[in-house]
Amino acid sequence: MTCRSVCALLVCVLAAATLSTAASADDCKLALLATLDFTEGPSGQIMLPVTMQGTPKLMLLDTGGQFSAVDPLVTDDLKLVTYRLRQGFVANAAGNSIQQSAVIHGLDIGRLHVNEIHVAVWPSPISRDGTIAGFLGADLLRNYDVDIDFGSHQVKFFSQDHCPGKVVYWSAPSVAVVPMHMEYSGHIIVPVTLDGHEIDALFDTGASTTHLSLEAAKNDFKLVPGSSDMPKVGEFNGAASTPVYLHTFKSLALQDITINNPKIAISEDLEKTNFQQNTHLGSRLSDADERVGVTDMEIGTREMRHFHIYIAYKEQKFYISPAAEPVAAATAPSTQPASAGTAAATH
Numbered sequence: 001m002t003c004r005s006v007c008a009l010l011v012c013v014l015a016a017a018t019l020s021t022a023a024s025a026d027d028c029k030l031a032l033l034a035t036l037d038f039t040e041g042p043s044g045q046i047m048l049p050v051t052m053q054g055t056p057k058l059m060l061l062d063t064g065g066q067f068s069a070v071d072p073l074v075t076d077d078l079k080l081v082t083y084r085l086r087q088g089f090v091a092n093a094a095g096n097s098i099q100q101s102a103v104i105h106g107l108d109i110g111r112l113h114v115n116e117i118h119v120a121v122w123p124s125p126i127s128r129d130g131t132i133a134g135f136l137g138a139d140l141l142r143n144y145d146v147d148i149d150f151g152s153h154q155v156k157f158f159s160q161d162h163c164p165g166k167v168v169y170w171s172a173p174s175v176a177v178v179p180m181h182m183e184y185s186g187h188i189i190v191p192v193t194l195d196g197h198e199i200d201a202l203f204d205t206g207a208s209t210t211h212l213s214l215e216a217a218k219n220d221f222k223l224v225p226g227s228s229d230m231p232k233v234g235e236f237n238g239a240a241s242t243p244v245y246l247h248t249f250k251s252l253a254l255q256d257i258t259i260n261n262p263k264i265a266i267s268e269d270l271e272k273t274n275f276q277q278n279t280h281l282g283s284r285l286s287d288a289d290e291r292v293g294v295t296d297m298e299i300g301t302r303e304m305r306h307f308h309i310y311i312a313y314k315e316q317k318f319y320i321s322p323a324a325e326p327v328a329a330a331t332a333p334s335t336q337p338a339s340a341g342t343a344a345a346t347h
Contacts, residue, residue, distance in 0.1 A: 028163035033144065034110030035156050041132070043208035044301040046148065048136065048155060051108040053078050057133035060126075061148070061155060063311070064204025064298065065137035066185045069120040074133050075102050082121060096123040112157050114140070135206060138186025142313045148205070150305045151323030160314040167310055172321035176255035180311075180318040188311065189295060190318050193253040194264075195221065199297050203311075203318070207300035210252075210262060213269040214245075216296035223247055223266070236267050243267065252303060257320050259303050269296075 038061070039047045046061040052070075055078060075082055080102040100121040107114040117140065126132045145158040145167065158167075168175050180203075181189040188203040194212075197220050217223045223230045225245055236242040245266040252259040310319035 028166045030145075030162055030167060030169055031159035033157045033159055034112035035154060036110045038153055038155050040153075040301075040305075041208075044305060045208055046155065046205050046301065047132070048109065050133075050136075051106075052104055052133065053080075053106050058131055059134045059136050060132055060206055061141075061146075062135040062137050062204070062206030063141060063146075063188055064202055064206045065135050066187065067120045067139050068117060068135055068137040069098075069122045069126075070102060070104070070134035071126045071130065071132065072121055072123075073125065073130055075100075075121055078104075080104060098123060109136070109157065112144075138188075141311075142182065142186045145313065146311045147309070148304075148311075149308045149323060151308060160312075164315050165317070167312055167315075167317075168319060168321075170308060170321070170324060172308065172324065174256065175319055175321040176257045178254050178318040178320060180316050182313060182316055188318070190254060190299075192297065192299070193251075194297070195249050195251060197221070200295050201297035201299050202295045203304075204298050205301055205304075207298055208302055209265045210300045210303045211265045211267070211298040212247075213296040214266055215269065217245070217247065217266045220296075221247075225266075230266065233265075252299075254318075254320060257307070257322075262303055 036048050038049075039058075041047050041060070047058045048061055050057050050059050052074070057074070070080070074080065082100045082102045084100055085098065098120045102119055102121050104117050104119060105115070107117055119134065122134070126134065143160070145160055145162075147154075147156040147158060149155075149170070165177075178190050181200075183189065189200050190203055192199055192201045199216070199220075214225065217230065218225070223245075225243070226232055230245045230247045232243045233246045234244045236244055246263060247266060248261055248263050250261065252262045252264075306323055308321050308323050312319065
């Protein structure tokens with residue numbers, strides 16, 4: 001082989017290597033699909049502006065909901081085609097069951113367009129004034145990376161086609177990378193440490209209040225219901241037989257991120273009770289909800305609203321850092337959800 005041939009070969013090899021490196025770098029870039037400014041409801045839920053079949057609406061971002069859902073009034077307003085389920089299933093801790101599903105032909109979430117999505121029809125009005133049209137649940141969210149910045153009040157949707165771990169695009173002094181378990185239902189389970197006790201917790205943007213089961217409060221933390229350390233503060237959804245207590249813990253930690261003195265609601269795990277008392281068969285929407293009875297804790301937006309959170313569903317990693325800007329709540333019009341903390345199907 002001549003020198004000229006050898007040189008030509010080396011040039012080709014180097015060019016190929018350069019192109020390969022460039023292609024790899026491009027593969028690692030995050031592809032932004034949509035950016036939305038969100039407002040906070042009175043209870044702290046994340047309310048996103050969407051367009052549903054050409055009509056502007058507000059929907060709650062609900063990582064704790066297995067299925068997306070719409071208010072029953074929306075099905076009438078938009079004349080959605082509905083289907084009666086052969087058998088309903090428990091939709092929330094109050095025991096209400098889903099009886100219908102509907103099809104939305106065209107849902108725009110910023111620049112992100114979904115041609116057709118099957119949703120549950122919520123069994124009762126979601127908000128008293130009809131402001132909240134529905135919930136964006138895990139059936140939709142799990143197809144993207146979801147970025148929530150409570151500092152700038154923005155939610156971003158990214159493509160999942162990127163190199164693992166190459167997602168931290170924002171400036172932060174430190175970012176905790178928390179392994180998460182995504183269940184078959186799409187629920188996000190993250191390991192947390194509460195006053196030295198390791199607990200698996202459901203991350204739920206559909207709930208405003210962080211919640212601990214009464215069983216765990218008594219068994220793991222030796223708290224006494226009704227005592228000065230755990231006073232009664234109300235009833236669950238007005239049910240006098242299900243009291244809600246409150247306790248201020250010392251710390252709640254996700255890896256290196258620590259929340260000091262969190263006030264956590266404590267009550268009986270009604271979801272587990274309702275699940276055990278109902279048969280969940282015969283419906284496309286009721287296949288399996290393996291989360292019920294597994295987690296003793298649910299982390300709501302009240303504890304998360306000072307952070308920047310990136311949920312990498314496919315990678316099953318939870319990236320969290322302090323919010324880059326001071327939190328200044330952008331409050332939506334007065335809206336009272338039907339039941340705080342029960343924001344979507346099987347929730």
